[in-house]
Amino acid sequence: MTTRTQRLDELPFTAKHRRLLAGSGVGWALDAMDVGLISFVMAALAVQWDLSSTQLSWIGSIGFLGMAIGASVGGLLADRIGRRQVFAATLLLYGLATGAAALSTSVAMLIALRFVVGLGLGAELPVASTLVSEFAPRKIRGRVVVALEAFWAAGWLLAALIGYFVVPLNDDGWRWALAIGLVPAAYALVVRLGLPESVRFLESRGRTDEAEAIVLDYERSAGVAPRADVADAPSETVQAEVARRSIWDAGLRARTAALWIVWFGINFSYYGAFIWLPSLLVAQGFDLVTSFGYTLIITLAQLPGYAVAAWLIEVWGRRTTLALFLAGSAVSAALFGLADTPGTIIAAGMALSFFNLGAWGALYAIGPELYPTSVRGSGTGAAAAFGRLASIIAPLLVPLLLDGGGNGLVFSMFAVSFVIAAVAAITLPERAQVALED
Numbered sequence: 001m002t003t004r005t006q007r008l009d010e011l012p013f014t015a016k017h018r019r020l021l022a023g024s025g026v027g028w029a030l031d032a033m034d035v036g037l038i039s040f041v042m043a044a045l046a047v048q049w050d051l052s053s054t055q056l057s058w059i060g061s062i063g064f065l066g067m068a069i070g071a072s073v074g075g076l077l078a079d080r081i082g083r084r085q086v087f088a089a090t091l092l093l094y095g096l097a098t099g100a101a102a103l104s105t106s107v108a109m110l111i112a113l114r115f116v117v118g119l120g121l122g123a124e125l126p127v128a129s130t131l132v133s134e135f136a137p138r139k140i141r142g143r144v145v146v147a148l149e150a151f152w153a154a155g156w157l158l159a160a161l162i163g164y165f166v167v168p169l170n171d172d173g174w175r176w177a178l179a180i181g182l183v184p185a186a187y188a189l190v191v192r193l194g195l196p197e198s199v200r201f202l203e204s205r206g207r208t209d210e211a212e213a214i215v216l217d218y219e220r221s222a223g224v225a226p227r228a229d230v231a232d233a234p235s236e237t238v239q240a241e242v243a244r245r246s247i248w249d250a251g252l253r254a255r256t257a258a259l260w261i262v263w264f265g266i267n268f269s270y271y272g273a274f275i276w277l278p279s280l281l282v283a284q285g286f287d288l289v290t291s292f293g294y295t296l297i298i299t300l301a302q303l304p305g306y307a308v309a310a311w312l313i314e315v316w317g318r319r320t321t322l323a324l325f326l327a328g329s330a331v332s333a334a335l336f337g338l339a340d341t342p343g344t345i346i347a348a349g350m351a352l353s354f355f356n357l358g359a360w361g362a363l364y365a366i367g368p369e370l371y372p373t374s375v376r377g378s379g380t381g382a383a384a385a386f387g388r389l390a391s392i393i394a395p396l397l398v399p400l401l402l403d404g405g406g407n408g409l410v411f412s413m414f415a416v417s418f419v420i421a422a423v424a425a426i427t428l429p430e431r432a433q434v435a436l437e438d
Helices: 004-010 015-048 053-081 083-101 107-135 138-165 173-194 199-204 208-222 236-243 253-274 277-283 288-300 302-315 318-338 342-369 373-426
Strands: none
Touching (some): 004 199, 015 053, 015 173, 015 277, 053 253, 053 373, 083 107, 107 138, 107 373, 138 288, 199 373, 253 318, 277 373, 288 302, 288 342, 302 342, 318 342, 318 373, 342 373
16 A cells, blocks of 8 residues: 555655745745844944944844744644644744834844744744655655755845845844845745645644645646555554654654754854854954945855755765765864955855855755654754754854954854764764655
């Protein structure tokens, strides 16, 4: 007997898959735009509101506290009420909160609203990657998820463009930049009405008619005749046994621990570096517009990083690609800490963007593959939540590290974090060309 998930795995990549990837990817890009904008807002408010490094650190970090909570709660909800429902709800939440943040009249108000924004952002990312992973054909599943993650670069590039052209316009430029963040709230309706629910989730809830209708729709898109030998969904008894599984069970705990270490290391280095990047450049003597321009150029290197990772992930496998891109990130971070001229700053920064974002793509591809359906959302969400702790800590540590040893010490710490993450990545199981576990 052929299961519905096997039928999905065997399909070619069709227009239906492209629509799912694009629909989820736009949400992903809007998420990145929101996260990226705060780095430019910080640099502007440091001048306009005469903020201390401590106040700027909290503006940069508080959203990640919300993301840590949102990632764990969002993953749990995705395993209980569905991937699509949570995806749409999170877009609505952080879109409205970002729009409200544009009206902030004090640091306290901005910090409070950025926390709410973080709740939505944190919940959305692991849910979107889980949904796409559960629909992607087995032979190119990793490549499809990296393509989803590549939308992050598009969103961060959009943030850089808004930061460069909108934020410096006048004293209210940062407000207009945040007001653009209302877009995700409107896009939530598109997600709710235009994207399918996970077939694996529907089957786990006994909603087999809905699951069958979605699979048939995808088969029609591929020109594949419907299968007559379809296996029934698991019985309620089997579902109950599966539901009791934990990401810390004997067969899962080693991969969970390694995944958490990778998430922590990559978050610590990425957000510590890129949230502070415009402000660090200003501190080195560059004016606001020049700093934003350098950041925009450095951001462009994210796109080829994703493209190379998307190709290698099906050639070398998830684990090797992830470890090597993390190692490349470590070298790039060390070089950036030594850079002291415009040319070396841009070159090292672009290398850091290339390797770091390629590593992110591989990480999002490997995460959902490590867990069975009943804990896939919570497993990826919990890892993301643990990683967000690092994204809270890193922006707070940057001013202290700068005082202790300047850019060299800051980026040496980031390099060490990347190395630790690379070692942990090597211990993860390789799941390329393996069907997702139901």
